[in-house]
Amino acid sequence: MVVALSALAVSSASSHAATVQPTPAAAPVASLVRAVDIPFEQFTLPNGLRVVVHTDRKAPVVAVSVWYDVGSKHEPKGKTGFAHLFEHLMFNGSENAPGDFFEPLKQVGATDFNGTTYFDRTNYFETVPTAALDRALFLESDRMGYLTGAITQGVLDEQRGVVQNEKRQGDNQPYGLVRYKLTEGLFPADHPYGHTTIGSMADLDAASVQDVRNWFRNHYGPNNAVLVLAGDVDVPTARRLVEKYFGAIPAGPKSVAPPAPVPTALPGVAAEVMKDRVAAPLILRTWAVPGLNDADAAGLDVAAGILGGLASSRLDNALVKREKVAVQVGAGYSDFAQVGTFTVNAVVRPGIDPAAVSKRMDEIVADFVKNGPTADEVARYVTQTVSGRIAGLESVGGFGGKAVALAEGALYSGDPGFYKKRLAALAAQTPATVRAAAARWLTKPGYRLSVLPGARDAYQDAAVPPAVPVAAAPEQAPKGTRGPLPGVGQVADLGFPAVERARLSNGIELVYARRAVVPVTRAVLSFDAGVAADVPDWLGTQQLTLAMLDEGTRTLDSIALAEAQERLGAEIYAGGSYDRTILGLRVPSANLAAASQLWADMARAPSFAEAELPRVKTQLLTQIQQELTSPDGLAQRVLPRLVNAGTPYAKAQGSGDPRAVQALTRADLVAFQQAWLRPEKARLFVVSDRPLDEIRALMERRLGDWKGTGAAGTKGDAAQPTPLTPRIVLIDRPDSPQSLIAGGTQTGLKGTDDLLPVEVANDALGGGFLGRLNMNLREEKHWSYGVGGNFSRYAGAAPYMVNAPVQADKTGEALAALRTDIAQFVGTKPMTRPEFDRAIAGATRSLSGNFETSDDVLTAMQLNDLYRRPDDYYATITRRYRALTLPQVTDALRGAIRPDRFVWVVVGDASKVKPQLDTAGLPVEVMPAATVAGAGANGK
CATH class of the missing domain: 3.30.830.10 (Metalloenzyme, LuxS/M16 peptidase-like)
Known part of the structure; x- marks a missing residue:
C-alpha cells in the first residue's frame, strides 16, 4: 500500500515547533545536465549489426539489449498485433536453444530480463553476470538467426492465447478501452500509428505459421538491429564475442520506415462519449504532434510537464486545488520516432458536470498557448527531468537504464548520444520557445473523449471465441548446428556495501551505506507504524494522514512546497506497508541540504490545513470508489482481511473504509501523526555518495532536536489469526x-x-x-x-x-x-x-x-x-x-x-x-x- 504525495494548496499553523533555517540555493541546472554522461564506443559488423558498448565496472554484470527496427507501425492491414505476437514467439526458444528462454537465463542469474514491443521497435534485454555474457549472446544470436525452425503450430497457438489474455487483462481495467479510442480518434485506420500495438483478436486469430515465419524473415535480420552492451565489458571483448556469435548471420531485408505524417485533420468526429464501469468521469483532449526528432519536441515536453506533469502544474493548481472540480489531472507528450501525441486529462470530482470541467480545461490550455509559461516553471520542469535521468543512470540495463538510452538514440535518431542532445535542448528552452511549440500544435484540431460511469459499451473484442482444443507444443531437441550452449564461468560474489550506524542527539538511529556511482542521495524515515497501526473501526486514518502530509508546513503551503521540491529536482514521497510507514527523499546530492530541510519540515511540522481537508477527503473517497471498479482493487480489499482475520494485518483493506474516512477530523489526523510519526518510532536509512560524517551532521541539524508530543502509539503483538474456513x-x-x-x-x-x-x-x-x-x-x-x-x-x-x-x-x-x-x-x-x-x-x-x-x-x-x-x-x-x-x-x-x-x-x-x-x-x-x-x- 503506497500513497503518493500530491501537491495541494494549503496554509495553516504547525502543531510542532522547530527551528526555521534559511533554505540553501539550488545547484544550477547546467551543472546537473553535465552530470548526465554515458561514454560509449560503437562498431558495425559486415552483416549490418550495429553494436554500442559502454563500460561501467561498478558491478560484475553486463546489460545485453537488442533493439529491432520493427514495431506495430510496420504491420499491414489484417496483421495487427504481429510485432507483439512475435516478441512472445522469440521467447519460446530457437533452433539451438529450444524451450523457454527464461530457463537458461534463470540458470545464470539474469536480472531485468524481458522484452517489449511498441509502435517503433521490438526489444529484448537481460542483465547477466559477466561470466555469463557468452551464454546471453549465444541466446540472442540464436533467436536472431536461427528461429524459423522452432516456430511450430503448437508454439504459435500457445503464444497467441497468451497475447489475447494480455489484451483481455488490459481491457478488463477501469478505463481500459480508452487506448483504442484515442488511437482511432487521432489517426486514420491506414496510418502506421493508427492501430494499437496489442492488435485485434481477429487478426491474431488469423495468424498462420507461414505468416509469422515470413514476418521474421522480413524484419529481424542483423542489419535491422542495434545491440548494446553496457557494464563490465570493454570494446575488444565485445567485438570478439559479437563477431563470434552474430558474425555468421546473413543480412536480411532492410526495414523502411513507412510514411507517417502528422495528421492535419481528424479521421472522424471531434468528440465522443463512452460508458464504462468506472467510479468517476474521465475527460481527455489529445492532439497529433511531431515526434522526438522534431525541433519542437523539447518544447512540447516542457509544455506537457507544466500543464499537467509537475506537482504544481497549471491543471492541478486550478482544477484540483483551487476550483476543486477534479480529483486528478495529467498531461503528457508521447514522443514516438515519427509522430507524437499530446494529451491532457482530468478525473472529474463526483457530482460535478464533466462538460464544465472540459470547458475549464480547454480555457487553461488556451491561456497557456496564448501567454506561455514563466521562466520559473520551465526551470522547475527541466530540473525535475534531469534529476530523474541522473538517478536512472545508476542501472546499466532493464527498462530505463543506460543501455536503453543508448539503444533508443541509435535506433530512433541514428545517434547513441542523442539523450545528451535532448537534455541540452530541454535546458535551452525558454518561455518563448515553449509557448511557440504549444501554439504551433495545440491550436490544431484535437480529439475529445469523455468516459462516463455506466454499463460498459459493447466492443468488438469483448467476446471470448468458442473453445478450440490446442495441443501442447512438444519439446524440441536442439539442432546443435552451432555447438552446445556456452557454460558459465565463475560468478563473482556480491559486493554489498558496508552498512554503518550512528545516532542523532534525540536517539534516532542512522543506518547508512555509501554508493558513489551517481551523485544522488536517497533517504527514508521509517516509522514503526504501517497498516498494523491503523485505527480499529477507523480504517483509512493512516492513508488520509499521509495524503495530508504535503498540505503545507509551518512556512510553506502545498503549492510553495511543491515548487520548492521541483526547483531542487527532489522527490519526496510517503507510503506504508503492513508494518512500517515511511517518508522518503531522492535528490541530487548537490541539492541535499535544501531538500532535506523540506523533507524534515514535512515530517516534523505538517499543517494538516483544515480548509483543505474536505478536498483531500474527496480525493481519497474517489480513490476508494475506483478500487471498487478494479479487479485487483476489489481482491486486495477482501482477501487480506480473510487470510489475516484476528490479527492487525486484517486492517489492510485498500485505502480504507469510506464511512470512516468521511468522518475523520483534523484532530484525528494530528493524533495519529503524533502517536506514530514521531522520533521515538523512527529509524533513518540513507544511501548516498556523500560520506557518513557529512550525512550525520546534516541530519543532526534537521532532526536532532525533534521531540515527540504526547504518548506514543502501541501495537501489541500480532495475535494468532482466526482459522480459515475454506471457501x-x-x-x-x-x-x-x-x-x-x-x-x-x-x-x-x-x-x-x-x-x-x-x-x-x-x-x-x-x-x-x-x-x-x-x-x-x-x-x-x-x-x-x-x-x-x-x-x-x-x-x-x-x-x-x-x-x-x-x-x-x-x-x-x-x-x-x-x-x-x-x-x-x-x-x-x-x-x-x-x-x-x-x-x-x-x-x-x-x-x-x-x-x-x-x-x-x-x-x-x-x-x-x-x-x-x-x-x-x-x-x-x-x-x-x-x-x-x-x-x-x-x-x-x-x-x-x-x-x-x-x-x-x-x-x-x-x-x-x-x-x-x-x-x-x-x-x-x-x-x-x-x-x-x-x-x-x-x-x-
Missing part, C-alpha cells in the same frame, strides 16, 4: 472479459523467521516465470498472461498468496488447476533436483544484478531491519543458499502450506463464472462489487 468468495463484476483468481492461506510462519527454505522451494511453484503455476496456466493452457504465488512477508505473519488473472470462460478449470498444482507440489510431485539446482544457481548468481542500484540497497537495509536480520545478511547469503538441501526445502514448504486450507476470492462476471465454480466442492459466496468497501470494518 470461494465471488465478487460480481459484470462485463469482465477476465476473472481474477486470488487465493491465500495461513502458514504459521512470521516474517522474522528464516524463510529462505520455503522461498527456495516456492521458486518452482509460484515464485517466477518458470514456476509450475505460471507454466501450466500461461504456457501450457494459455488461459492467462501471468500467474504467481508468494509468501506475503510481514513482521508477524507470512501467509501464502496466489494471483491468477484468467479468461472468463476458463475460470472454473483454472481454479481447479491451481488447486491441483499446489496439492501435488506439497504432495506427490514435490520440487525436483533440477528445479532445486536452478533455484539455487539463479538466486546466488543474480545477487550482483539484484543490488546494482542504491535504491536496491536502501530497500535491503530496511528489510533487514524489519526482519531483524544482521546488516551483512546479503553479504553472507550465498553460503546460506548453498547450505540448503532439497529435502530441507521440500519439508519446509510442506510444513507451511496446507492445500485444503485456502480461501479463494474470484473477481468476475458472476452470471458467467458462478456455474463454473459451483462444481469446485467449496461453498461459493457471491458479493456485489459495490458492497465490498467497508466490509469487515465499521466506520465512525
